[in-house]
Amino acid sequence: MIINMAATMRSLVIGCCVVVFCFERARSALPIVVNTWPFTNATDAGYNVFLNGGSVVDAVEKGCSKCEVLRCDGSVGEGSDPDEDGEVTLDAMIMDGKTMDVGSVGCLRNISSAISVARMVMERTDHTLLAGELATKFAVEMGFKESDLSSNKSDTMFKQWRANNCQPNFRVNVSPDPKKSCGPYQPTESTRLLQENSRNDKGVGYLNHDTIGMVAVDKNGHVVSGTTTNGLNHKVPGRVGDSPIVGAGSYAQNEMGGAAATGDGDIMMRFLPSYTAVQLMGSGMTPSNAALFSIKPIIKFYPDFNGAVIAVNSKGEHGAACHGSGIGTFHYSVKDNPDQVNLFSVKCV
Numbered sequence: 001m002i003i004n005m006a007a008t009m010r011s012l013v014i015g016c017c018v019v020v021f022c023f024e025r026a027r028s029a030l031p032i033v034v035n036t037w038p039f040t041n042a043t044d045a046g047y048n049v050f051l052n053g054g055s056v057v058d059a060v061e062k063g064c065s066k067c068e069v070l071r072c073d074g075s076v077g078e079g080s081d082p083d084e085d086g087e088v089t090l091d092a093m094i095m096d097g098k099t100m101d102v103g104s105v106g107c108l109r110n111i112s113s114a115i116s117v118a119r120m121v122m123e124r125t126d127h128t129l130l131a132g133e134l135a136t137k138f139a140v141e142m143g144f145k146e147s148d149l150s151s152n153k154s155d156t157m158f159k160q161w162r163a164n165n166c167q168p169n170f171r172v173n174v175s176p177d178p179k180k181s182c183g184p185y186q187p188t189e190s191t192r193l194l195q196e197n198s199r200n201d202k203g204v205g206y207l208n209h210d211t212i213g214m215v216a217v218d219k220n221g222h223v224v225s226g227t228t229t230n231g232l233n234h235k236v237p238g239r240v241g242d243s244p245i246v247g248a249g250s251y252a253q254n255e256m257g258g259a260a261a262t263g264d265g266d267i268m269m270r271f272l273p274s275y276t277a278v279q280l281m282g283s284g285m286t287p288s289n290a291a292l293f294s295i296k297p298i299i300k301f302y303p304d305f306n307g308a309v310i311a312v313n314s315k316g317e318h319g320a321a322c323h324g325s326g327i328g329t330f331h332y333s334v335k336d337n338p339d340q341v342n343l344f345s346v347k348c349v
């Protein structure tokens, strides 16, 4: 991975200079590929599609696929972060900002290439979101192969979690006490008022939520976004996170831009941060400010949440914002030239 200091400096200067000048300086070349985290091999894979004359939809699919194959940080693709039963399930989406067409899959079982199945939903159905084992059935019809998504690593994670009395645990208001015991659980008679604003103790930390989210813009300003992840470690079976939810995990609209989110998806999806960031860019806000204002409403309700949003407008200007001590400084990857991926960082608010 290459950290381009010149590019980083340039991005820092933008905040305090004259607006007209800034736009000139901040503008990246098109095409551009931007993704969450230093997953630079994914950035390269996306950009290579442009170099080979492929489409922006191909770029996002191939870029996200790369992370599925590499199992980026264990949070993307098969083989890690099992649910309460030890099963690994995947969430993914792709959105075409030219047509506003979307394909997504939630809680996909037994198929490793989730982003490609999402693309099939977009291009081979009139639907937006397919879920669970019926999404698997669809994928098999479309030619994908079923396999076991667990690995020694996910099996070990599952066994250690069981041995640790199933901690951390995402159940509430059930008995036996989910803070002390494994299930099966039943609902308790009364529910207590939940203070859900501290999730750091449940392992919703850095390595448990680093979904890849990607935005690419081709030379004509055609914007596409995508995400793919295996979701939250030890999630309740059936849980679908923010990644495949339109406007939460990502959003794209030509002439405005694209955005993608990573972090505590159960919280973030309640606020549609990617949709918000794109709308704000559409009304003229810079990508950095749009990302920041997309997470501000979340902070008000969940002061401890961990999450980040990347935003790219249709001219290829980009920015990001993040929140939470679980992240601290957020890094994202940008490629707008054939030579190298640039890594940008923002301090979390």
Ligand SMILES: *[C@@H]1O[C@H](CO)[C@@H](O)[C@H](O)[C@H]1NC(C)=O
Residues within 6 Å of the ligand: 041, 070
């Ligand atoms: C990324 O690609 C480089 C060069 O192709 C390779 O050496 C490296 O191992 C890759 N990174 C990961 C995490 O696989």
Ligand SMILES: *[C@@H]1O[C@H](CO)[C@@H](O)[C@H](O)[C@H]1NC(C)=O
Residues within 6 Å of the ligand: 086, 087, 088, 109, 110, 146, 147, 148, 149, 150
């Ligand atoms: C589907 O995954 C489960 C584990 O989650 C595994 O037991 C099963 O063999 C897989 N099915 C196929 C057809 O690979």
Ligand SMILES: *[C@@H]1O[C@H](CO)[C@@H](O)[C@H](O)[C@H]1NC(C)=O
Residues within 6 Å of the ligand: 152
């Ligand atoms: C996975 O675990 C099995 C035994 O449980 C072992 O034989 C095998 O070598 C392991 N595979 C890897 C890739 O570590």
